[in-house]
Amino acid sequence: MSLSKSELFTDLGLADDDLYYYPELNPDRYICDYCDKKIIDKIIPINDVKKQDSCANCFNLLGLQKADLNNLRKRAETYVYKIVYALKIDSNEWIYVVYEHDNKDTVDYHYYLKYYKNGWIILDHELKTYNPYFGCEIISITMNNNLITIKYEEKHSICEVILRPETDPEKFTKRLLYSTPNTFSRLLSSLTKDHEIGEIIHFIRDGKEMINKTYHN
Numbered sequence: 001m002s003l004s005k006s007e008l009f010t011d012l013g014l015a016d017d018d019l020y021y022y023p024e025l026n027p028d029r030y031i032c033d034y035c036d037k038k039i040i041d042k043i044i045p046i047n048d049v050k051k052q053d054s055c056a057n058c059f060n061l062l063g064l065q066k067a068d069l070n071n072l073r074k075r076a077e078t079y080v081y082k083i084v085y086a087l088k089i090d091s092n093e094w095i096y097v098v099y100e101h102d103n104k105d106t107v108d109y110h111y112y113l114k115y116y117k118n119g120w121i122i123l124d125h126e127l128k129t130y131n132p133y134f135g136c137e138i139i140s141i142t143m144n145n146n147l148i149t150i151k152y153e154e155k156h157s158i159c160e161v162i163l164r165p166e167t168d169p170e171k172f173t174k175r176l177l178y179s180t181p182n183t184f185s186r187l188l189s190s191l192t193k194d195h196e197i198g199e200i201i202h203f204i205r206d207g208k209e210m211i212n213k214t215y216h217n
């Protein structure tokens with residue numbers, strides 16, 4: 001069963017403007033442009049072209065206007081998220097693929113397979129391709145004996161990846177459904193550990209089992 005992103009997000013109670021806006025920087029380090037305090041709650045974009053954001057407190061106190069969310073997409077550091085495939089298992093259980101890119105000159109495209117269960121991400125896998133620039137097309141996602149199989153086509157090949165979701169709650173991530181570790185946190189995590197959650201069991205490329213369980217053997 002395939003669902004549109006709005007069906008998915010309505011079901012999960014998310015606002016429409018939550019679909020695509022996410023600042024480049026880690027919210028932990030995000031500063032309000034009006035009071036210079038660290039933004040600990042929701043980041044409210046004020047300027048739709050330049051990076052100018054407010055904390056919820058200043059937004060209400062100063063009677064600020066929210067940036068035009070359609071124009072906000074043009075900000076260089078804005079990340080665009082799209083749910084390109086979704087599989088509903090239960091009311092609190094979804095498997096879906098998020099497509100992410102930013103607006104910089106060096107366009108960066110990523111696809112993440114995520115398994116959301118009762119508020120936690122128990123599987124997070126970046127789809128591997130020859131070159132992320134060309135993107136990929138999801139053919140199918142199936143679940144069998146607690147293993148997830150995703151089949152997708154990218155520029156050169158058809159890939160089939162079989163994954164096992166994480167079972168150790170210590171390793172689950174409480175993460176916004178659509179957001180992935182953005183550039184900044186990805187940079188940090190690449191210095192420490194991989195952000196992937198779950199385990200790759202098989203990686204099959206054009207019918208051939210890949211020894212290293214990744215796109216290139």
Ligand SMILES: [Zn+2]
Nearest residue numbers: 032035055058
């Ligand atoms: Zn503020």
